[in-house]
Amino acid sequence: MENKYVEMDLNEEINSDKTENRFLEFWKLFRRKKPALYSLYFILLLLVLVVAGQYITPFDHSEPNYSNILSSPSWPHVFGTDEYGRDVLSRVIAGTKIALTVSISAVLIGAIAGTILGLVSGFFGKWIDKAIMRFCDILFAFPDLILAIGIVAILGPGLQNVIIAIAFFSVPSFARIVRSSTLEVKELLFVESAKSMGASKRRIVFKHIFPETIPVIIVYFTMNVGTAILSAASLSFLGLGAELSSPDWGAMLSMGRDYIGTSFHIVFFPGLMIFLTVLAFNILGDGLRDVLDPKTRD
Amino acid sequence: MKKSLWMLVMLLMTLALVLAACNSNEGNGETEENSNEGNNVESDADGESSDSITVAIEQDFISLDPHDVGDTVSIFGTRSMYEGLVGFDKNMEIQPVLAEDYEVNENSTEFTFKLRENVTFHDGEPFNAEAVKANFERIMNEELRSNRNLQYLENIEILGDYEIKFTLSQPFSAMLNKFAMILMASPEAFSNNPDDFALNPVGTGAFKFQEWKQGDSMVVAKNEDYWGDLGTNVQQVTFRPVPENGSRVAMLQTGEADFIYPVPHNNVEELESDENIVIEETPSTIARYVSINTKKEPFDDVKVRQAMNHAVDQEAFLAVVKSGYGEPLSSTMSSKTQHYAEQELYEANIEKAKELMAEAGYEDGFSAEIWGNTASETNTGMQFVQQQLAQIGIDLEVRSMEEATLSDSIYTPETAEETDLQMWYVSWSPSSGDADGATRSLFHNEFSPPEGANTAYYDNQQVSDWIDEANQTGDVEEQKEIYAQIQETVYSEAPWIFLGSDTILSGYSSSLEGVYVLPDGSVSIRNANLK
Numbered sequence: 054m055e056n057k058y059v060e061m062d063l064n065e066e067i068n069s070d071k072t073e074n075r076f077l078e079f080w081k082l083f084r085r086k087k088p089a090l091y092s093l094y095f096i097l098l099l100l101v102l103v104v105a106g107q108y109i110t111p112f113d114h115s116e117p118n119y120s121n122i123l124s125s126p127s128w129p130h131v132f133g134t135d136e137y138g139r140d141v142l143s144r145v146i147a148g149t150k151i152a153l154t155v156s157i158s159a160v161l162i163g164a165i166a167g168t169i170l171g172l173v174s175g176f177f178g179k180w181i182d183k184a185i186m187r188f189c190d191i192l193f194a195f196p197d198l199i200l201a202i203g204i205v206a207i208l209g210p211g212l213q214n215v216i217i218a219i220a221f222f223s224v225p226s227f228a229r230i231v232r233s234s235t236l237e238v239k240e241l242l243f244v245e246s247a248k249s250m251g252a253s254k255r256r257i258v259f260k261h262i263f264p265e266t267i268p269v270i271i272v273y274f275t276m277n278v279g280t281a282i283l284s285a286a287s288l289s290f291l292g293l294g295a296e297l298s299s300p301d302w303g304a305m306l307s308m309g310r311d312y313i314g315t316s317f318h319i320v321f322f323p324g325l326m327i328f329l330t331v332l333a334f335n336i337l338g339d340g341l342r343d344v345l346d347p348k349t350r351d
Numbered sequence: 352m353k354k355s356l357w358m359l360v361m362l363l364m365t366l367a368l369v370l371a372a373c374n375s376n377e378g379n380g381e382t383e384e385n386s387n388e389g390n391n392v393e394s395d396a397d398g399e400s401s402d403s404i405t406v407a408i409e410q411d412f413i414s415l416d417p418h419d420v421g422d423t424v425s426i427f428g429t430r431s432m433y434e435g436l437v438g439f440d441k442n443m444e445i446q447p448v449l450a451e452d453y454e455v456n457e458n459s460t461e462f463t464f465k466l467r468e469n470v471t472f473h474d475g476e477p478f479n480a481e482a483v484k485a486n487f488e489r490i491m492n493e494e495l496r497s498n499r500n501l502q503y504l505e506n507i508e509i510l511g512d513y514e515i516k517f518t519l520s521q522p523f524s525a526m527l528n529k530f531a532m533i534l535m536a537s538p539e540a541f542s543n544n545p546d547d548f549a550l551n552p553v554g555t556g557a558f559k560f561q562e563w564k565q566g567d568s569m570v571v572a573k574n575e576d577y578w579g580d581l582g583t584n585v586q587q588v589t590f591r592p593v594p595e596n597g598s599r600v601a602m603l604q605t606g607e608a609d610f611i612y613p614v615p616h617n618n619v620e621e622l623e624s625d626e627n628i629v630i631e632e633t634p635s636t637i638a639r640y641v642s643i644n645t646k647k648e649p650f651d652d653v654k655v656r657q658a659m660n661h662a663v664d665q666e667a668f669l670a671v672v673k674s675g676y677g678e679p680l681s682s683t684m685s686s687k688t689q690h691y692a693e694q695e696l697y698e699a700n701i702e703k704a705k706e707l708m709a710e711a712g713y714e715d716g717f718s719a720e721i722w723g724n725t726a727s728e729t730n731t732g733m734q735f736v737q738q739q740l741a742q743i744g745i746d747l748e749v750r751s752m753e754e755a756t757l758s759d760s761i762y763t764p765e766t767a768e769e770t771d772l773q774m775w776y777v778s779w780s781p782s783s784g785d786a787d788g789a790t791r792s793l794f795h796n797e798f799s800p801p802e803g804a805n806t807a808y809y810d811n812q813q814v815s816d817w818i819d820e821a822n823q824t825g826d827v828e829e830q831k832e833i834y835a836q837i838q839e840t841v842y843s844e845a846p847w848i849f850l851g852s853d854t855i856l857s858g859y860s861s862s863l864e865g866v867y868v869l870p871d872g873s874v875s876i877r878n879a880n881l882k
Contacts, residue, residue: 117738119664119667119670119671122670122671123617136671136731137671137734137735137738138671292725292751296749297730297734297749298734298737298738298749308730308731308734310595310597310727311596311597311615311617311727311728311731312617313597314597314600314617314618314621315617315618315620315621316617
């Protein structure tokens with residue numbers, strides 16, 4: 054009995070050592086990718102805004118001031134004010150929270166569902182694989198945004214349904230990518246050995262194969278968040294997502310587009326934020342791919 | 352090497368993003384305007400002839416059946432092809448049109464029209480007293496929307512091929528304005544093909560119907576066989592519904608449209624600096640308001656409705672939604688309407704509003720829905736009302752709907768109990784230009800939907816009686832007095848949130864003349880001329 058405990062402890066130590074090494078190795082490589090590193094800093098800054106945004110915004114983002122409408126960027130309204138006299142900077146900051154929560158939660162749901170499907174599909178093969186992959190092919194046949202519009206049209210407008218729609222169209226790409234790495238890992242020696250030692254299928258899939266697919270998932274996750282932000286903003290712009298009165302970036306573009314000729318700033322800043330955020334997630338995703346998944350490069 | 356590769360990747364990604372953004376923007380335009388095919392039609396039309404014009408308007412026509420339209424846009428759409436016995440000129444004065452002459456007896460009960468000879472409908476059918484009678488009978492027998500103009504019509508008598516007499520059951524001085532609202536269609540067209548008639552108009556006007564792609568364009572062409580002086584050198588006019596303010600302005604700037612209405616007020620300055628574009632301001636009879644369903648809780652309490660009016664600042668409304676163009680709505684009708692009587696405005700006073708809410712038992716407020724169409728300005732306006740009412744604890748949900756869906760949701764339910772309507776952000780302009788048109792259909796208790804536009808379901812027997820009384824008297828002074836009473840009562844009982852009355856802003860290319868907007872917000876193309 055006692056012996057066994059010691060053995061397990063030893064095992065854990067080796068494991069944690071291994072992960073630490075892995076992380077350090079990753080960081081050493083990643084640090085050299087300057088654009089990706091700066092993108093990471095930018096995204097961390099956005100996360101700070103999500104958490105602390107409401108405490109540091111200069112004004113209440115929903116407080117109208119009809120005596121100061123459409124004023125150009127100047128002090129104290131650094132990004133100017135919108136058609137109701139609301140501070141654009143505060144709204145952009147408040148919008149960060151909406152954009153990131155919507156996109157990250159949508160992609161997370163999609164990633165979980167897609168990963169499970171991919172693992173099952175890759176590991177079990179045969180008709181399950183075929184069924185799942187044909188289902189993915191069907192979803193791939195639709196352009197993402199059209200599919201999302203369709204889903205929202207059925208479910209009704211609102212952020213919650215936007216999350217569902219984006220999650221839905223993220224599923225197949227995760228399923229496919231996880232499946233292909235499962236197929237690869239499945240043939241490796243350590244899986245063979247686990248199998249021959251009589252490990253259960255569930256254990257093999259989740260304990261041995263799944264961890265090997267994590268790097269790929271991380272890369273895809275990061276890149277999909279960028280697309281998800283763009284899709285969520287597009288849906289809101291169309292009036293299918295966030296309520297138009299909310300400080301969602303897409304909704305701000307939608308409400309502000311009438312003033313584009315006269316008050317450029319009320320669409321410029323939310324637009325710029327969408328641009329920078331999506332760009333940051335894409336560059337970060339690229340950087341991660343270079344480090345974590347060098348095979349898929351080029 | 353590595354660095355330049357990165358730069359390349361970044362550049363590509365930026366490009367991809369910009370492209371993606373452009374794509375989705377284009378996509379947006381298409382879904383909102385269905386302009387996909389429209390563009391083709393447009394270029395075809397341009398290719399065919401240079402003497403055609405495009406008029407971009409905010410909404411599509413709901414129907415083109417001249418006897419069954421209620422909204423301003425559909426009314427001016429039908430007026431582009433149809434004519435009445437009498438009509439309005441630019442100042443909304445009555446002019447004879449298909450009638451050469453008319454006579455009214457002393458107490459306004461008998462109207463005799465001498466009709467123009469040698470007039471034919473667009474399908475070649477002759478216009479005569481028989482045809483006139485058939486038109487009026489269609490409206491009355493089928494109880495179409497125009498029937499509300501013919502409430503007192505008792506008898507139609509054909510005196511000769513080109514002479515016809517209408518007898519009313521009681522004196523009604525505004526009847527001549529109502530005759531101007533009844534447009535003459537070819538009896539052949541509506542009796543042969545009753546189902547498709549709304550889609551295939553056949554009138555007598557200077558322009559005849561060409562095609563109507565709903566949601567996209569309505570095209571009319573010059574009627575070479577017109578009975579009178581054509582007064583236009585334009586071959587073809589295309590009406591294009593463009594709900595997007597920005598797109599409408601861009602269309603005028605690029606020459607894709609020759610006339611746009613309305614011009615968004617925030618673009619006036621920009622457009623005025625363009626020497627090829629003329630901006631015209633017209634004071635209007637358009638009243639802008641939110642109708643409140645007075646039969647539904649909590650709106651059945653007059654104090655709640657008054658509180659809502661005190662919460663909404665009309666000056667701020669004009670500044671935010673109208674860029675300062677327009678004036679506060681100081682009565683139930685605009686100051687340009689007949690028999691207008693100025694009322695004291697609801698003072699913007701949150702404290703007072705909160706007090707009224709508390710007195711009504713709603714100190715904690717309540718939630719409600721406000722409906723409106725999808726036009727950008729409506730959205731801005733509804734959000735403004737949302738913000739203002741939030742100050743007194745009313746939590747409004749804004750719902751934008753396509754015009755036809757909206758119209759269905761409002762005019763289909765038979766009773767106040769059945770309808771889901773709580774608040775409607777809308778405007779009204781009396782197309783017949785008279786006080787009756789600005790009152791009866793809105794506040795008479797027999798004119799709740801589906802019969803009329805009393806979407807507040809306002810029901811005050813006294814007011815209904817007054818409205819009837821005003822119709823019956825031939826004496827203008829007496830009418831004025833009655834309408835003053837009506838306005839005072841209704842304004843104080845607040846079946847609406849009063850928002851403002853519009854200044855009409857239209858814009859056209861400097862090579863065009865003769866297209867104009869009447870004070871009721873209808874576009875006249877009758878005298879369109881290209882220089």
